[in-house]
Amino acid sequence: MTQTTNAPALHPQTTARLHELGLELPAPSNSVASYVPATRVGDLVYTSGQLPHENGVLASTGKVGSDVSAEEASALAATCVLNALxxxxxxxxxxxxxxxxxxxxxxxxxxxxxxxxxxNGASDLLLDIFGDRGAHARSAVGVAELPLNAPVEVELIVEFF
Known part of the structure; x- marks a missing residue:
């Protein structure tokens, strides 16, 4: 059985909230392989995994816990969220x-x-941007390697109402 809720009450408009936070969404990235950055099915958009690119360049590389600190990786996860949005x-x-x-x-x-x-860097930013509309289910998975030696990758499922 699928449980859904009605669309939550709007918190400050997302675009206005991004501006309040001093954030700007980057231009949508082009796919670098055989996929699209996002696809829509009905009211849901599924993003492909987004790396922490800033101005088209990977912001950091390496393993978290040796080359990259957990704190830096958390900030990189927030960058991934901006790319996914x-x-x-x-x-x-x-x-x-x-x-x-x-x-x-x-x-x-x-x-x-x-x-x-x-x-949490990704989750906290989404809550800051969307308020109650940013509350989400989540998986956080450790892996041996990511594309381009990125330390973190994030994907989203977004519902439009």
Whole structure:
């Protein structure tokens, strides 16, 4: 049985809230392989995994827990969220959206088990931007390697109402 809720009351419009926070969505990225940055099915948009690119350049590389600190990786997860929101915004109005799910991947050094704290960078930013509409289900997964030696990757499921 699928449980859904009605669209939550609008918190300050998403675009206005981004401005209040001093944030700007980057231009949607182009795919670098055989996929699209996001796809829409009905009211849901699924983003492809987004890396922490800033101005088209990977902001950091390496394993979290050795090359990259958990704190730096948490900030990089927030950068991934901005890239994912950019991809989603190409398919719907973020002022009429809520976050359904976040999946975060953390390239982890042996023995590093702080993946949830790293992906909190993504979750906290979404709550800051969307308020109650940013509350979401989540997975935080440690992996051996990510594309381009990125330390973190985030994907979103966004519902448009």
């Amino acid at each position: 950019s991809a989603a915004s190409a398919l719907g109005d973020l002022d009429k959206a809520r976050i359904v799910k976040v999946v975060g991947f953390v390239a982890s050094a042996p023995g590093f088990n702080g993946q949830p704290a790293v992906i």
